[in-house]
Amino acid sequence: MPDSNPCADLFDKPLASPFLRAVHATPVRPYYRPLQARDGEAVVDGRKVVMAGCNDYLGLATDPRVTAAAATALRTYGTSCSGARTLNGTLPLHGELEAAVADFLGTEDAAVVTTGFQANLALAALFGTGDAVFSDAANHASLIDAIRLGAAHRVRYRHADPAHLERLLAEADPAAAKAVVTDGMFSMDGALAPLPALTAAARRHGARTLVDGAHDIGLLGPTGRGAAELLGVHGQVDLFTGTFSKCFGSTGGFLAGPAHVITYLRYAARAILFSASMPPAALAAAMSALEISIDEPWRRHRVLSLAARLRGHLAGLGYDTGPAPAAALPSGPVIAVRTGDAADCVRLWQRLLDAGVFTNPVGPPAVPEGSTIIRVTLQATHTDAHADRIAEAFATARRASSVPVTPAVLARPRQAPAPETVR
Ligand SMILES: Cc1ncc(COP(=O)(O)O)c(C=O)c1O
Structure with missing residues (x-):
């Protein structure tokens, strides 16, 4: 920080x-690597590899129906609304997507x-002086920042x-307005709250x-409404936030809940009020992907x-993939494949890339201090x-673990800026 x-x-x-x-003390440069991903594969440094480090879980970001919808919206409305929703940045598509999200999640x-990220930052408008927000220690950075931005007392x-x-809630001021805030499925290790x-x-x-529900809405539960639906408590959740950048083939976020709360946030959340609205192509892509996710x-x-199959394979190879679901x-x-120190982590990442698979090497602050992981993600299009x-x-990386990584593949990518932080 x-x-x-x-x-x-x-x-x-300094970093x-x-x-x-x-x-940075190693020769491996895993971050800000230019790549082009499609249907479970990616081109990295001109070489085709399996993409096992992308959050397009349902494989919709390059689906022809989704890209066609985005292209039509782009031609019809242009590239940008050039303004915030309140004054001059609202298209019919915004209202249509909002209605579709509310309908899908069964919220008002x-x-x-x-x-x-902004969907979560908008929550800061709810977190006022004298309120108390109880936050899981592994929550996403955007939830943490929302609490920092608000005036409420933060309890981890x-x-x-x-x-x-429960203990912390019991100790809190009974008069304080309170919220419990959590990821539905945690972004780094995929565990359920x-x-x-x-x-x-x-x-x-x-x-x-x-x-x-950034990682679970669209994916989990009998109708894809997310972790809360899967665990039988969808109706017990008061407000959902989420993103279109993972299951819904686009970019953008949403908040879904009671009508009066959403109205309040539309007028009070600075992350909404003072930023240009979701652009036309992203809106149309999200709408198309949401419909496809429901239909398919x-x-x-x-x-x-x-x-499930890959987790079994990796455990069989002796990798530590954390507690089984x-x-x-x-x-x-x-x-999340647990690795040792930073050098171990990026060395394994490089070996996997050498073997034709792109993954994500992750360390603090995205995971707890003292830990590192290789984050592997799967897609429906794999x-x-x-x-x-x-x-x-x-398996190859396991066998090669005593062999140094070849210097030829360690060249720093052209025009890649030095990373400042993992997330
Ligand atoms: C749990 C969680 N919430 C929110 C976000 C932010 O979403 P976006 O990338 O759409 O800004 C992410 C993105 O990584 C996330 O993992």
Whole structure:
């Protein structure tokens, strides 16, 4: 964080993260790599590889129906609304997408915003002086920033620990307005929040439950409404936020909940009021992808079954993929392979790339201090052969673990800026 990174000249900031400093001490440069992804594959440095590091879980970002809808909107409305929703940036498409999101999630209303990050930042308008917000320790950066931006007292409970939450709620000022805020499916390790216990604790203490369904809405549950639906507590969640950049083949975010709250946020949330609205092509792409995701449930079934199979393969190879999902719960499309220090992590990443598979090497602050992971993600458009190639790459990397990485493949990509932070 900036305040832990002092220096005499603002322009002389060193990389704040020890993880990134350690990565930069190696010859591997995994971040800001230019790549082009489509249908479970990517071209990296002119070479075709299996893409196992993309959040397009349902494989809709390059679906011809989605791109055609985006192209039509682009031709009809241009590239940008050039303004915020309130004054001059509202198209009919905004209202149509909002109605579709509210209909899909069964909420009274929804607001669409330009990114998922902003959807969460908008929550700051709810977090006022004297209020208390209880936040899972592993929540996404955008939820953390929303709480920092608001004036409420922030209380962190241990990751996915409803008993700890309950204790903290019991100790809180009974007069304070309270909210429990959590990711539905955690972005880095794909674990599910224990929503039944969290919503029950929140209700017992008069707190609202706010769930960021960025990674699970569109994917989990009998009708794809997300982790809350999967766990049988969709109706216990007071407000959802989410993104169109993962399951819905586009870019943009949404908030969905009671009509009066959405109206309040439309007029009070600075992240909505003071930023240009979601652009036409992104709106049309999101609308098309949402419809396809509803009409083609095979996509979510496919990605979940591929993930379960790959998780089994990786565990069989001796990789630590964390605790298995609880019985009867699906294995999400995010698999976090625990690695050692920063150098171990990026060395494995490079070996996987050498073996033809692109993954994501992740360290703090995106995962807890002292840990690193290779984050592997699957997509509905992966073939069985793709999944086998991912498993084979991990097997090859395992065998090669005592062999140094070839210097020829370590060249820094042209025009790639140095990363400042992982997320
Ligand atoms: C849990 C979670 N919430 C919110 C976001 C932000 O979404 P967007 O990329 O649409 O800004 C992300 C993105 O990585 C995320 O993982």
